[in-house]
Amino acid sequence: MSSALRHPDPLHAQPLRVDAGRLDELARHLGRHAPGEGTWPTALPGVSSIRYSGPSEETAHGLHQPAVCIVAQGAKRVTLGQEHYEYDAARFLVFSSDLPVSAQVTHASVAQPYLCFRLDLDVKEVTELVLQVGMRAKSSRGTRRGLFLGRVTEEMLDAAIRLMRLLDEPEDAAALAPLASRELVYRLLRSEQGERLAQAVRCDSHAQRVGRAIAWLKANFMEPLTIEALAREAGMSSSSLHHHFKAVTSMSPLQFQKQLRLQEARRLLLGEGVEVSTAGYTVGYESASQFSREYARLFGLPPSRDARGAGAAGASATRSTA
Numbered sequence: 106m107s108s109a110l111r112h113p114d115p116l117h118a119q120p121l122r123v124d125a126g127r128l129d130e131l132a133r134h135l136g137r138h139a140p141g142e143g144t145w146p147t148a149l150p151g152v153s154s155i156r157y158s159g160p161s162e163e164t165a166h167g168l169h170q171p172a173v174c175i176v177a178q179g180a181k182r183v184t185l186g187q188e189h190y191e192y193d194a195a196r197f198l199v200f201s202s203d204l205p206v207s208a209q210v211t212h213a214s215v216a217q218p219y220l221c222f223r224l225d226l227d228v229k230e231v232t233e234l235v236l237q238v239g240m241r242a243k244s245s246r247g248t249r250r251g252l253f254l255g256r257v258t259e260e261m262l263d264a265a266i267r268l269m270r271l272l273d274e275p276e277d278a279a280a281l282a283p284l285a286s287r288e289l290v291y292r293l294l295r296s297e298q299g300e301r302l303a304q305a306v307r308c309d310s311h312a313q314r315v316g317r318a319i320a321w322l323k324a325n326f327m328e329p330l331t332i333e334a335l336a337r338e339a340g341m342s343s344s345s346l347h348h349h350f351k352a353v354t355s356m357s358p359l360q361f362q363k364q365l366r367l368q369e370a371r372r373l374l375l376g377e378g379v380e381v382s383t384a385g386y387t388v389g390y391e392s393a394s395q396f397s398r399e400y401a402r403l404f405g406l407p408p409s410r411d412a413r414g415a416g417a418a419g420a421s422a423t424r425s426t427a
Contacts, residue, residue, distance in 0.1 A: 155222075
């Protein structure tokens with residue numbers, strides 16, 4: 106981790122710009138709806154409450170879907186490739202694409218646990234809002250990472266709080282929750298980083314085509330891969346796909362596929378108790394030594410030792426990185 110780059114967004118050590126009382130209210134709601142460690146989906150579609158009562162001892166790995174994360178208390182570090190993205194109550198984190206990442210809670214305690222609000226992003230809703238807002242592409246920015254930070258605003262925080270309040274008002278939630286969710290996405294699009302999110306859903310943008318390639322890889326990561334075939338799926342040339350795929354994900358398509366394979370292998374090992382050789386073969390490895398070597402490089406231990414030492418707790422860490 107020490108050789109990884111800091112996140113490229115110039116937001117580190119920015120002062121808090123939102124009301125502490127609002128953060129306290131969001132934290133209270135999140136704490137009530139996350140009674141234990143980990144990620145707790147709520148009764149509202151796409152809304153989750155996340156709690157950790159101490160810094161992570163183990164790095165969690167997983168494929169994170171498009172979402173916005175707003176921290177009420179504590180801090181966390183997400184790593185994509187060799188880049189670190191650190192966020193807390195002053196900064197929101199957005200995944201505009203499906204990305205294989207690792208994550209660690211960096212600031213939390215039993216008295217003041219890490220508490221985070223997460224809203225999964227519906228691509229169709231984001232697309233509709235981009236069209237409604239009339240956001241035009243800014244070609245000078247090019248293709249950017251599918252993971253970025255931005256400053257939390259009072260309006261974003263208010264929308265998140267209203268969503269959490271609706272958990273105590275189930276008779277109103279069906280009508281009002283979609284409005285609050287839509288407002289939060291709107292506020293993201295109107296933020297200083299809004300173009301980054303709009304780019305991911307804009308029809309025929311490079312980021313949107315990369316998204317098609319990512320969707321294909323998710324569905325077919327166990328299969329042999331050629332860049333030419335993937336480029337055809339994305340509607341791009343091989344060289345263009347390679348360039349823009351790396352711009353969005355920080356890795357090549359083959360590296361992305363490898364992470365998907367290894368994360369699934371770990372889930373099989375730790376979550377289902379599958380034998381090491383079977384796990385490697387199932388996710389597409391023909392060489393047991395190559396599987397063991399690449400697994401150890403990503404997770405820090407060879408698969409046999411990881412399976413013996415981590416058990417069910419390791420499986421949980423693999424599934425949740427939010």
